[in-house]
Amino acid sequence: MATFSPYPPHPGHPAGGVPGHGPRERWWRRNWVRHCALITLLSLSGLVILALVRQQTGTEGFLVGLGLAVLPVPLLVAAFCWLDRVDPGPWRNLFFSFAWGACAAALIAIVANSFATRWIATTTADPTSADTLGATVIAPIVEESAKAAAVLLVFLFRRRDFTGIVDGVVIAGVTATGFAFTENILYLGTAFGTDQLTGDRGFTSVTAATFFVRIVMSPFAHPLFTVLTGIGFGIAALSPDRRPIRRTLLPLTGLLLAMGMHAIWNGSSTFGQYGFFEVYGMLMVPAFGLLTWLAVWTRQRELRTVREELPVYVHAGWLPPAEPFVLGSMKARRLAREYARHHLGRSGARTVAQYEAYATTLAILRHRHAGPEFPLRERQLLHELWLRREVARPALDYAARRTAPPVPVIVPPWPVYGSYGNAAAPYSVYNPYHS
Known part of the structure; x- marks a missing residue:
């Protein structure tokens, strides 16, 4: 009678037989090659984005922006880690997500948004309309697509760690937190440079206004947008493999919703004198509450699954x-x-x-x-x-x-x-x- 071994079969052998007899893995499919390529890509992106932001803000503005932009990061990351406590994913996934958002996605957004806005301004000879169109159309498409790439990579290459909605919310939220961190450095550093030129100080300065809007009132804005994409991927992870169309359409639907909400948020300033506050109160706050409830409910559902299975x-x-x-x-x-x-x-x-x-x-x-x-x-x-x-x-x-x-x-x-x-x-x- 055959005996049973508690140890898993060797990964090189499909039947779990003698180690080393499986097909030889091609070099570009080996984990260490992928890891080295990913680390190189993120490192180069980080260096380039650092140079670009410092060029636009100056050294002093960069340091001020960095010091202010880092404040909400621990709170947001801690919130997503708390949500992931039932079935926590590896730290390497969170580190990759934050690094992708802060470096690769931010670099893509800066380059693509600048190029598209300049091209529209040159074509239409109307810089004001180009800026409005870039903020309300180009930026949501480019930024949400760049952030969604991190969720897609984890979904494809870390499939065992991506089991449901909570994983999608966490990966998307941490990616967007990294993206918002870099973007806030740029906005706050630029505002500080403007105050240096005008001599404004204190609560009436542009830096204080930017800090209040981006750090105090809406630190969850970017995570809220990208979480919609993460939910789409999370529901796709729960779908059977035999339904490829559904597994493709769900993430795309989440991405389109993220782009739409992002566009409404960016265009709120064009809706009139109180457009920003109307969008904030009627869209952002209810959406934040609804998605928070969904995430907590999903976490409780995971606990119930543990008790039942x-x-x-x-x-x-x-x-x-x-x-x-x-x-x-x-x-x-x-x-x-x-x-x-x-x-x-x-x-x-x-x-x-x-x-x-x-x-x-x-x-x-x-x-x-x-x-x-x-x-x-x-x-x-x-x-x-x-x-x-x-x-x-x-x-x-x-x-x-x-x-x-x-x-x-x-x-x-x-x-x-x-x-x-x-x-x-x-x-x-x-x-x-x-x-």
Whole structure:
């Protein structure tokens, strides 16, 4: 009888056989080549955008703009990280998204917007109309497309990390935060240079007005636009692979909505004396509230998925009865990490956090039943849980005693997706908890 190994098959062999016998991967498809190319692209973009912004603002204006523009960044990034706490993605995705928005997307926007506006002004011989058309038509198309490229790249090349709406919101929001950071440096630095020429100071200065509008009133503007694109990609990630048209149209619809909202926002100054405040109160604030509610509701839905999908592994003997409730409660998860940090230090808390993340990914994977890759991916995730069980189990038991209600777990007849979830033969497969 063949024996079962808990370790995942070697990636070079499609059947998980002897390592090294799979087809040789072409050099341009290797991860290190892609990483080096991406780092080079972002580094060059960062250097060029730094030179362009400094040229337009001057050194002193650049430093002032940098100091003021950085203020909302930690708050926005922290908000998106809080939203991503249920099934956190890798930090490298967030770092790439912010760097793309701040460097590559900002560079594309500056070059393309300037070229298009100058071409329109030269063609029509009307610089005022060219500026208006550039702000309300050209800029939304160029900027939203440049920011959407980051979401598309993560969607294509980090597909395992892109599982739903929350991932789309987080990647899009962090990308737009990086873009707004660079743009705010440019606007605030230019405003400071104007005040240096006119001698304005204090609350009546152009710098103060720009800071109030862009940093105080609307720090969420760019994230709000691009989040619509992220939602489109997130819904596409939930769609079956056999529906390619739907998976293509949903991101495009989100992108078009982002461009439309961006155009209305940029054109608010042309709607009359109080056009800006009308658009802000009637469009931006309600949209911000609605999208915030949608993101929080989706996060709660992920927790509910954890509570509903993990009990099948309780029935198979992989998890204790109370663990699905603990992993489906943010309060219980926090208690487990605090217990591990108190008794085992930061490394123990990190191990518990990893256990929680892998368990959440497993629940979402089972909920989606992601095609032929499901058995292998399920096997890998269960192996990751098995490696961390000795550290995580006491902390989760403690959280269960503090939060879980004394109700027995009732296992409904789940469909059989993989060998681990086979309720008809719960111990017929390899299980490290049973001898």
